[in-house]
Amino acid sequence: MQKLGEFKLPHFFNYPPYFTLQPVRDTREKQIQLWKELIIDYCKTHKIFVIGIDEEFPLFTNSLIERSLTHEAREAFLSALVSEGRAEWMDKGHRKCLILWHRVQEWADILLQFAKDNGLEDGVVTIEEIRFGTESHGTELHGIDRTILNRALKLLEQKGKLVVFKGTSTDDEGIKFSV
Amino acid sequence: MARNSLLPVKLTDSGRPVLSPNEIECFFLSGVDLLCEDEPNTWFPHLKSGLLILTTHRLIWLPDATASGNASSVPLASISQIFSHKKSLKSVFASPRVRFQVSPSPERGVATSGSRSVVVTAVLRGKGDCDAFVAKFWENWRARAWEEAESGTSSGSNAAAGAASASSGIYSSDGTVRMVGVSGILRKEQEMWESTDKSLQDAFQDLNALMSKAKEMVMLAEKMRLKLLSGPNSQTNATNDEEMGSKEEMQELLLSVGIISPVTKESAGALYHQQLSRQLADFVKVPLERSGGIINLIDIYCLFNRARGTELISPDDLLQACSLWEKFDVPIVLRKFDSGVMVIQNKSQSDEEVFTKIKVLVTKPDALRAGISPSDAAMTLGVAPAMAKEHLLSAESKGILCRDVSPDGFRFYINLFSEIERDDMYLVKDQGIYASWVRAIHAHG
Numbered sequence: 001m002q003k004l005g006e007f008k009l010p011h012f013f014n015y016p017p018y019f020t021l022q023p024v025r026d027t028r029e030k031q032i033q034l035w036k037e038l039i040i041d042y043c044k045t046h047k048i049f050v051i052g053i054d055e056e057f058p059l060f061t062n063s064l065i066e067r068s069l070t071h072e073a074r075e076a077f078l079s080a081l082v083s084e085g086r087a088e089w090m091d092k093g094h095r096k097c098l099i100l101w102h103r104v105q106e107w108a109d110i111l112l113q114f115a116k117d118n119g120l121e122d123g124v125v126t127i128e129e130i131r132f133g134t135e136s137h138g139t140e141l142h143g144i145d146r147t148i149l150n151r152a153l154k155l156l157e158q159k160g161k162l163v164v165f166k167g168t169s170t171d172d173e174g175i176k177f178s179v
Numbered sequence: 180m181a182r183n184s185l186l187p188v189k190l191t192d193s194g195r196p197v198l199s200p201n202e203i204e205c206f207f208l209s210g211v212d213l214l215c216e217d218e219p220n221t222w223f224p225h226l227k228s229g230l231l232i233l234t235t236h237r238l239i240w241l242p243d244a245t246a247s248g249n250a251s252s253v254p255l256a257s258i259s260q261i262f263s264h265k266k267s268l269k270s271v272f273a274s275p276r277v278r279f280q281v282s283p284s285p286e287r288g289v290a291t292s293g294s295r296s297v298v299v300t301a302v303l304r305g306k307g308d309c310d311a312f313v314a315k316f317w318e319n320w321r322a323r324a325w326e327e328a329e330s331g332t333s334s335g336s337n338a339a340a341g342a343a344s345a346s347s348g349i350y351s352s353d354g355t356v357r358m359v360g361v362s363g364i365l366r367k368e369q370e371m372w373e374s375t376d377k378s379l380q381d382a383f384q385d386l387n388a389l390m391s392k393a394k395e396m397v398m399l400a401e402k403m404r405l406k407l408l409s410g411p412n413s414q415t416n417a418t419n420d421e422e423m424g425s426k427e428e429m430q431e432l433l434l435s436v437g438i439i440s441p442v443t444k445e446s447a448g449a450l451y452h453q454q455l456s457r458q459l460a461d462f463v464k465v466p467l468e469r470s471g472g473i474i475n476l477i478d479i480y481c482l483f484n485r486a487r488g489t490e491l492i493s494p495d496d497l498l499q500a501c502s503l504w505e506k507f508d509v510p511i512v513l514r515k516f517d518s519g520v521m522v523i524q525n526k527s528q529s530d531e532e533v534f535t536k537i538k539v540l541v542t543k544p545d546a547l548r549a550g551i552s553p554s555d556a557a558m559t560l561g562v563a564p565a566m567a568k569e570h571l572l573s574a575e576s577k578g579i580l581c582r583d584v585s586p587d588g589f590r591f592y593i594n595l596f597s598e599i600e601r602d603d604m605y606l607v608k609d610q611g612i613y614a615s616w617v618r619a620i621h622a623h624g
Binding site for chain 1: 550575576578581582583584585590592594595596597599601604605607613616617620
């Protein structure tokens with residue numbers, strides 16, 4: 001079976017019509033469904049948080065059968081994810097798309113779990129430490145996109161589970177959990 | 180006594196009268212009654228509101244869909260008199276009537292009670308130019324076109340008989356010197372050549388006359404144009420307005436020249452398309468069979484006009500004629516594909532049959548892997564590539580196929596999307612078309 005890095009590709013990745021946006025409604029719905037799953041799976045495996053619609057993205061091109069998705073098709077598939085709440089456009093021009101293979105609520109839960117696992121229920125941690133520290137190493141939080149992290153933090157802040165306090169620079173932001 | 184003593188008329192499948200050789204349809208009138216006022220309820224049937232067709236040989240009456248009565252005809256040969264159209268105050272309000280006398284002529288199949296002549300009245304209830312009809316009626320009746328046909332056949336048989344009896348003599352039966360041997364052939368050639376030459380000369384003379392007239396017309400038009408152009412400059416201000424008015428009028432006149440009188444088109448319109456539609460239905464049968472039960476409208480347009488020779492019809496007329504088929508009981512239909520392509524096809528032609536063929540074609544190992552192009556399908560289906568593409572597109576819209584657009588072109592594949600499990604993208608069931616496809620691409624390498 002064909003692979004993209006660590007990612008195992010399904011058989012239909014070599015099916016040429018998979019790369020042409022199908023005009024017939026029922027067929028297109030099924031096609032979009034398969035693309036959504038594949039994009040989410042791939043991004044999760046490779047920890048990809050942002051897809052630039054006109055940038056190189058390994059999934060959107062299949063060199064074996066020499067097929068590539070058109071801009072229209074890329075936008076259609078990503079829009080389908082957006083409408084399901086599993087992605088968000090980062091700009092009005094729909095050029096960058098934030099992929100939420102965990103929804104913001106799920107990310108918030110992961111954060112709380114992280115705090116518990118590291119005995120930080122009342123402790124303080126910097127955002128840098130969450131993203132690149134040794135504590136987060138091996139967890140899904142490692143390397144998390146800043147935008148997504150901020151959204152999860154905001155959600156928890158509203159619930160009173162933590163307080164974000166600013167340091168002297170943006171790199172210096174800290175979190176005080178109060179779980 | 181026979182109920183209907185008029186001649187029956189043979190009709191084609193689409194309901195057009197079968198004409199004899201050399202017979203030409205000259206005039207159509209709808210909503211015509213034929214009746215005999217002298218002897219109501221006797222031998223002559225009362226034919227109500229049908230289509231009256233005047234040909235060079237006959238008056239044909241066809242029933243409308245709603246009217247009763249059988250298609251009948253009166254040979255012009257059996258008409259002994261046409262009564263002139265009386266103009267009275269009454270006739271202004273009533274439907275126009277045309278009366279003519281039919282004489283008994285048993286050999287032609289028109290029997291009257293006893294041997295008396297009867298006066299038949301045609302009541303023209305529909306719209307239509309009654310006076311033009313009467314004029315044409317007279318013309319055809321006087322022209323005696325049927326006699327030509329008869330004399331043609333009879334002289335033919337006479338000649339054959341004569342040739343048999345007088346084969347040894349030097350004179351043929353009609354008194355001319357028979358052509359014998361090489362000199363005979365040469366003389367015949369010479370005669371033919373001379374007659375061709377004469378007719379050519381005649382033709383060219385006509386052409387010359389036309390050309391000289393055309394030249395005059397062009398000159399006239401040119402003159403008018405020049406006058407219009409120079410008009411404003413040469414006039415004083417006082418008369419300018421008036422000049423402008425007449426100039427506009429003139430230009431309008433010039434513009435309207437050459438447009439077919441809309442009245443004529445209007446009055447002929449409905450019947451014209453109806454008849455055209457039926458004729459087309461008869462014509463289409465053969466080419467339709469040859470092209471596998473479905474044919475492009477454009478192809479039919481060409482074939483039909485080629486068959487018509489000089490009396491060409493416009494695409495619009497063709498379309499109208501085709502769309503009228505819905506109203507008649509004809510075995511063909513006009514069909515519009517989603518792409519806008521229009522075809523004529525047999526009613527019996529089923530899409531299912533075509534789809535089955537396409538499915539078989541597209542599930543062959545090579546086609547599974549590389550798809551099919553419209554020309555591949557054209558070969559299998561036995562239709563033109565453009566037509567095949569329409570079939571493929573409609574199979575696609577049914578979810579049988581899906582498309583692959585790439586720099587290599589436009590190809591169609593069997594639709595695998597419906598086969599793939601949504602919850603497990605990696606699952607390939609042992610059975611089914613998805614499995615066959617996976618095998619096909621792996622077999623290839």
